[in-house]
Amino acid sequence: MYRTTDILEHKQSPSAGGVGEAEYMVINVGPQHPATHGVLHLVITLNGETIINVEPHLGYIHRSIEKMCESLTYRQFIYTTSRMDYLSSHINNHCCAMSVEKALQIEIPERAKYIRVILDELTRLASHQLWWGAMAMDIGAITPFFYAFREREMINDIMEETCGARLTMNYMVPGGVMFDLHPNFQKRVKEFIAFFKSKIDEYDEILTGNVIFQNRVKGIGMLSKEDAISYGCTGPTARASGVSCDVRKLYPYELYNNIEFDEIINTGCDSFARYQVRMQEMKQSLKIVEQLIDNIPEGDFQAKTKAVLKLPKGEFYTRVETARGEFGVYIVSEGATTPYRIKFRSPGFSNLSALNHMAKGNKIGDLVAIMGTIDLVIPDIDR
Amino acid sequence: MFLKNYISEVAGAVKSLLKGMKLTGYYFTHRKEIITQHYPEIKPQLPERFRGEVVMLHDENNEHACTGCTACELACPNGTIKIITKFDITPEGKKKKAIDTFVYHLELCTMCNLCVDACPTGAITMAQNFEHSVFNRNDLTKKLNKPGSKVRAGVE
Amino acid sequence: MPSLENITNTIHTWLNNHVSSTLATLIEMLIVALLAMGLFAILGLILVLMERKVSAYMQIRLGPNRVGFKGSLQTLADTLKLVLKEGLTPNGADKLLFNLAHYVVMCAAMLILAPLAFAKGFQIWDINIGVLYISAISSIGVIGILMAGWASNNKYSLLGAMRSGAQIVSYELSAGLSVLCIVILTGSLRISDIVNAQQNGWFIFKGHIPAIIAFVIFIIAVTAETNRAPFDLAEAESELTAGFHTEYSGMKFALFFLAEYVNIFVVCAIGATLFFGGWMPLHIGNWQGFNHAMDFVPSSIWFTIKVFGLIFLIMWFRWTFPRLRVDQLLNLEWKYLLPLSLVNLLVMTVVAIMGWHF
Numbered sequence: 001m002y003r004t005t006d007i008l009e010h011k012q013s014p015s016a017g018g019v020g021e022a023e024y025m026v027i028n029v030g031p032q033h034p035a036t037h038g039v040l041h042l043v044i045t046l047n048g049e050t051i052i053n054v055e056p057h058l059g060y061i062h063r064s065i066e067k068m069c070e071s072l073t074y075r076q077f078i079y080t081t082s083r084m085d086y087l088s089s090h091i092n093n094h095c096c097a098m099s100v101e102k103a104l105q106i107e108i109p110e111r112a113k114y115i116r117v118i119l120d121e122l123t124r125l126a127s128h129q130l131w132w133g134a135m136a137m138d139i140g141a142i143t144p145f146f147y148a149f150r151e152r153e154m155i156n157d158i159m160e161e162t163c164g165a166r167l168t169m170n171y172m173v174p175g176g177v178m179f180d181l182h183p184n185f186q187k188r189v190k191e192f193i194a195f196f197k198s199k200i201d202e203y204d205e206i207l208t209g210n211v212i213f214q215n216r217v218k219g220i221g222m223l224s225k226e227d228a229i230s231y232g233c234t235g236p237t238a239r240a241s242g243v244s245c246d247v248r249k250l251y252p253y254e255l256y257n258n259i260e261f262d263e264i265i266n267t268g269c270d271s272f273a274r275y276q277v278r279m280q281e282m283k284q285s286l287k288i289v290e291q292l293i294d295n296i297p298e299g300d301f302q303a304k305t306k307a308v309l310k311l312p313k314g315e316f317y318t319r320v321e322t323a324r325g326e327f328g329v330y331i332v333s334e335g336a337t338t339p340y341r342i343k344f345r346s347p348g349f350s351n352l353s354a355l356n357h358m359a360k361g362n363k364i365g366d367l368v369a370i371m372g373t374i375d376l377v378i379p380d381i382d383r
Numbered sequence: 384m385f386l387k388n389y390i391s392e393v394a395g396a397v398k399s400l401l402k403g404m405k406l407t408g409y410y411f412t413h414r415k416e417i418i419t420q421h422y423p424e425i426k427p428q429l430p431e432r433f434r435g436e437v438v439m440l441h442d443e444n445n446e447h448a449c450t451g452c453t454a455c456e457l458a459c460p461n462g463t464i465k466i467i468t469k470f471d472i473t474p475e476g477k478k479k480k481a482i483d484t485f486v487y488h489l490e491l492c493t494m495c496n497l498c499v500d501a502c503p504t505g506a507i508t509m510a511q512n513f514e515h516s517v518f519n520r521n522d523l524t525k526k527l528n529k530p531g532s533k534v535r536a537g538v539e
Numbered sequence: 540m541p542s543l544e545n546i547t548n549t550i551h552t553w554l555n556n557h558v559s560s561t562l563a564t565l566i567e568m569l570i571v572a573l574l575a576m577g578l579f580a581i582l583g584l585i586l587v588l589m590e591r592k593v594s595a596y597m598q599i600r601l602g603p604n605r606v607g608f609k610g611s612l613q614t615l616a617d618t619l620k621l622v623l624k625e626g627l628t629p630n631g632a633d634k635l636l637f638n639l640a641h642y643v644v645m646c647a648a649m650l651i652l653a654p655l656a657f658a659k660g661f662q663i664w665d666i667n668i669g670v671l672y673i674s675a676i677s678s679i680g681v682i683g684i685l686m687a688g689w690a691s692n693n694k695y696s697l698l699g700a701m702r703s704g705a706q707i708v709s710y711e712l713s714a715g716l717s718v719l720c721i722v723i724l725t726g727s728l729r730i731s732d733i734v735n736a737q738q739n740g741w742f743i744f745k746g747h748i749p750a751i752i753a754f755v756i757f758i759i760a761v762t763a764e765t766n767r768a769p770f771d772l773a774e775a776e777s778e779l780t781a782g783f784h785t786e787y788s789g790m791k792f793a794l795f796f797l798a799e800y801v802n803i804f805v806v807c808a809i810g811a812t813l814f815f816g817g818w819m820p821l822h823i824g825n826w827q828g829f830n831h832a833m834d835f836v837p838s839s840i841w842f843t844i845k846v847f848g849l850i851f852l853i854m855w856f857r858w859t860f861p862r863l864r865v866d867q868l869l870n871l872e873w874k875y876l877l878p879l880s881l882v883n884l885l886v887m888t889v890v891a892i893m894g895w896h897f
Contacts, residue, residue, distance in 0.1 A: 027694050035777040049698070049865055076460035079495040138777045140768060140862025143407055146598035150418050164432040164509065170495040178496060179432065206403045206859070211396035212769055213861045364698070365864040368777050393875070400860065407597040407859045419601040 024052055031060045035138055035368040038378030040352075042367075049363045054356040062382045069342040074100045074174060074309040077342065081329075082168035084346060085380035087127040088322040090119045090159075093172040098253060099318035099329045100174040103311045109300040112176035113254045118189070118292050119159070119171065120320075121285040125196075126155040127323035128282045135275070135372035136207050139216050144207050151199060154192045158185065174309060176302030189293050193286060200282070208279065217271040221358040221370035224269055231357065232350035235325025236281060237374050240266045240273035247321040261288050274373040310337055324348055324375055348380035429511040434494040437464070437487055438510040439527040446535040447528055449506035451482035455498035463492040481534055485527040489515060504538050543839055544660030571663055575652055579801055586800040587614045589847075590854055597858045624789035629692060632786065636690035641787065641794040643683030648801040650676045654730050655808050658818045658839035662731065669730035670722055673809055674715050677764065680802065681707040684766075684773060687795070688783040699782025702865055703773030707764055709872040714760035716880040720753040720887040721813045730812060737816035740823060749887040754814045756880050761806035762853055763868070765799065769860035772868060803850055811845035818842040 030041040039060035045052040065084060069077040078096040082089035094116055101108060133148030156166040162182040163171035171178050207213050223233070228241035238245045246263040248256040264280045266273040311333035319328040325347025332341040351374045358374075359367045410416055420427060429435070441447050451468045469483040485507075499507055507527070517523060550570075554563035588603065588611065595602025603610030628637055654669035656662040666672055681704055688700020722728060724745070725736045736742075742750050763770035774782030784795045811817060818838035822830045863871065 025694060034780060049702075072460050075458070075497060079460055079493060079497070083493075136861065140771070140775065140777065141860060142594070143598050143858050146600065150599060153418070160433055161430040162432070164430075164434040164496060165494060168493065168495075170493075170497075173500070178500060182430070182432065202406055205406050207861070209399045210403050210861060211399045212863055212867075215867055216861060216864055363864055363866060364778050365772075365775065365862070403859045404855060407855065410599055411593065411596045411855075414596065416599050417596075417601055418599050 023047070029367075031057075035371060036378070037134060037371075037376060040376065040378045040381070042355075044359075044364075044367065046364070049365075051359050051362055051364065051367055054359045054367065056352055056355060058382050060382065061379050063379075065383045066342050066344060070339055073337050074311060074339070077339065078172065078174075079168070079170040081344070082170055083379060084344065084383055085322055085324060085327070085348065085377050086167055087130055087377055088123050088324065088327075089167060089169050090116075090123040090163075090171065091320055091322040092327055093170060094120055095318055095320040095322075095327050095329050097172040097174050098320070099316050099331055100309060100311065102318055103314070103316045103331065103333065104174070104305075104309065106175050106303050106305060108176050108303050110297045111299040112301050112303070114292055114296045115177050115181055115301060116172060117255045117259070118289055118296075119163075119169075119177075121288045122155050122158065122189070124323045125282055125285045125289075126152045126159075128278050128285075129155075131278060131323070131372075131375045132203065132207075135369075135375070136213075138368045138372035139213060141207060141210075141213070144203070147199070147202060147206070151192075151196050154188075154195065158188050158192060161185070161188070173302065175305040176300070178302075180301045181296070186293055186296070189289060193290060193293075196286065203279070208275070214272065216365070216369050217275055217373065219270050219272075220362050220366045221271040221274075221373065222269050223354055223358050225267075227354065227357055231354040233325070233354050234347050234350065235321070235323070236264075236274055236277040237325065237351045237354070239264060240277045241269045242267040245326065247319050247326050251319065253318075253320060255292070259288055259291055271369055271373040278375070308337055310335060311339070319345070322347060324377065324380065325351060344383055346380045346383060348377055352376060352381055429513070431511070432509075433511045433513070434496055434509040435511050435513045436489055436494075436509070436515065437492065437498060437507050437527065439485060439507050439529075440505075441529055441532055442535065444535075445529060445532045447506055447532055448504040448535050448538045449482050449485060449502075449528065450504060450534060450538060451480055452503065454501045454503060455507060458497045458501035460495065460497065461491045461493060463488045464498055482528060487525045487527050488523065489525060490520065490523040506538075542660075542837060543658040547661060575649060575663070578652070579649065579797065582804050583797040583800055584614045584618075586804065586850065587617070587796075589850070590800075590857075593851065593854045594858045597855075618793065621789055621793040626789035626791045627786075629786050631692035633690035633692070636686045637786075638791070640683045640687035640690060641791050641798070643686060644680050644798040645683075645794050645801075647676060647680035647683060648798045648805060650679070651805045651809075655805070656730050656734055656812065656817050657808075657842055658837070661818075661839065665729060665731050668728045670718055670728045670733070670813075674711070674718065677714075677806070678707065678711055680798070683798075684783050687787070691783070691786040693786050695779045695781070695785045696783050699773045699775070699779045699785070703766060703783060705865075706766070706770065706772060706868060709869055710760045710763040710770075710876075713756050713872060713876040713880045714764060716877075716884050717753040717757040717760065718809075718813060720749060720884055723884070723887050723891045724750075730817070734812060734817040734819055737819045738822060739825065741814065741816040741819070741821070743814045747890060749883050749890055750814065752879070752883045753887065754810070756876055756883070757810055757814070758849070758852065759876060760872075761810065762856060763872070765802045765806055765853075767799075767803065767853055768857040769862050770868060771857075771862060772865055775862055777862075803853060804846065807846045807849035807853065808842075810849050811842065815845045815849075816841075817845075 025046045027044050027046060028041065029044055030036040031039040036042065041057040041060060043055040043057060063083070065080045069080055072080070078093050081092035081096050085092055129148045129152040133145035136144035159169060160166050162179070162185050163169040223237070223241045225242045228238045228243050233241070233243070234245050242265060244250070244263060244265055249263045261284045264277045264284060266277050268276070311331065313333055313335040316331045316333070317328060319326050326345065327347055328345030330343040330345065331339050334340040355370065355374065358370050362370070439447050439449060451466055453466050456464045456466050465486040466482060467484040467486065468480050470478045471481040473479045494509070496509060499509055515523070551567065554566055558566070591613070592602045603613035606612040606616045628634055651673055653664040654662070654666050654672055684703045685700045688696040688703070691697070721733060721742055724742060725733045727733065737745070743754055766773045774784065779785070784792055787795060818841050820830070820833035820836060820838065820841050822833060
């Protein structure tokens, strides 16, 4: 087993009995590669199978969403965020809607809040389920992917019925939600919860407990608490390093200060810790949905808003906790109907920046496992 | 002691592997758990809110509710909708703005529902059709108002 | 009842009566070659379909169900597609080695077919060192993989080939040692002797725990040798895209693919021969009635059932387990399987010498 420092020292002084730089092999992983889940391009330097350096190259799916948003009105720009982190599109839309509401000081009805939080948590569940399947596939087990999709499909169907779309919902609008809940919604969510609870043990049977899997993820991709903070990691990636960074707990928005749930913090710092954090977050999300689903108050689902929204002059920042970490919207307004400048703080970008640190000194197979456990969504990184 | 640990470690490992095999074996033998949908033969029942494409509602008299106010065109973030208006002469001899063609670019549409939300008269809605593939890209540019259709009386 | 043995004997006598014995031998060789190739083609079709169906049912899917009756012709359609595809040779590749590699892999897989007993008296070549021959030839396949990886001029291919080399060289040891356990019980390397020794019970029952351990080690080792998941590091698709055959396309790729399945069949046939009595029906000791009842099922059916059972087991592994990492793969062999199989061999020797087996 090489230590990172040894390798780097060799690199600096190839003559000192070490491996010369000329013997390193540079491999392009991506932009089209099965493990990168999209068009991420990693230039990895290898010494045999051991990774010396990982350099992510971005920009293959850059659609300049931030620039595009400058020409869209405050109602229109929300839909673009569905296309960033497409696995937590509800939560992204929520953040945008919330930032506009905050700037305009719109008080949204209680019912809309409940709907938003329930859908957020269902989205988080769906995202984590997809992550679980995709990560299992990265590690080489293909079957769990289908089990994960079976449950995810139920959430998608619920979303389809209520929001009208399966992935890019655009259901949150400034002032509430676009339509009222579908009459079947509560029934189907309860069905889903019952079904998922009966199946969640299978996740442990086929993957978590598996000795091969445990050996693959335990003790690799170490990210200490200090490093997690300095790289700006958020979400499960940081919480697995012992950083308390759940926006839902630290800066509660909507209903989160009234809901009972735990912030999952694991001090394992390795890939297995990140895996466990996400697995337990699924259970917490279920808990939140269970608390809210029976208590949705009657009333309006949307506050009355003006037809044309004009944000007051100023700068507004709103953040939420997506499935991958902290998502923030920073709006600079000049008082017009369109933002002057928008900046999205996406969790994937800063989580990816820690990849080099985590992967150094590990094997190629570990790189894939680490990428799996930090749950990258490439359009989220590139925007 | 070492041997005992070694054996229990190996036994635990084997047990965990057998657990996984038991699960896949269960699904192998229980065909009723299969979730595959026979898509082209059995079309999925899509919910009424499903956003497949924008359509304009016409009644049996070939009348629609679109006044050509361009609210949808303004609401659309992608320039999917282009409304070409014309001036009708009303019986009183006054010129009245009316819709000539409602051009809808399906290839640009992201199904965000903002146009339907913005429409003051409920003239357009989302249809559940999702099979949009065509051989010619131009076929994706659609005219939503049917030929010869006109605005329903009383819709302002 | 017309058994395969009778058919071959009839043909043999007929040929020898009508033409000179040299010509008869030549014609017989031709027939055998055609049969072997036919077996390969059929095996490819059946095993690919079987893999897809098994994986589909384990993954709560339906699998291929459009072409032919319930998708039975799917593999044929896929083969047709691959035949029509261009067999591309990359510019920087070593042309000769690149175009030779898949034939080497294929030939190695074909050669092992020679000493296998498919049914009673139905064997291409009952060589007296059958087991040794099998262990020797099965290592040749890796040369083809190394050639493919090296000649592709692709770093992924090279990594995959190197992994495959390390893997097969290591796992040959365990496979060989577990085979030796059976050889000790039989005292012969000849396949027909090994099968006949299981007249009164298969070795997996006769050989006590050492035989069972040997079987487990054998299955693990051959799974690794055939580059199947969870040991499919040579083509780990999430790490190395497709490993050693990344640059292959069309029929060249199809040959690699076919060789993989033929290899699975071959190793499972060896496993069935050594541990489950090959074509030998299920006999229990001296229970004459039971043994006779079992003899009514033709020996070729017995062989097929056993082989496909083992193939299913290997497929079951593939669709359940995650992939090992390359260092863990070698650790498993050198730190766990090899010491275990050495000890097991020792125990088996003691069992054989003391005559404790049945």
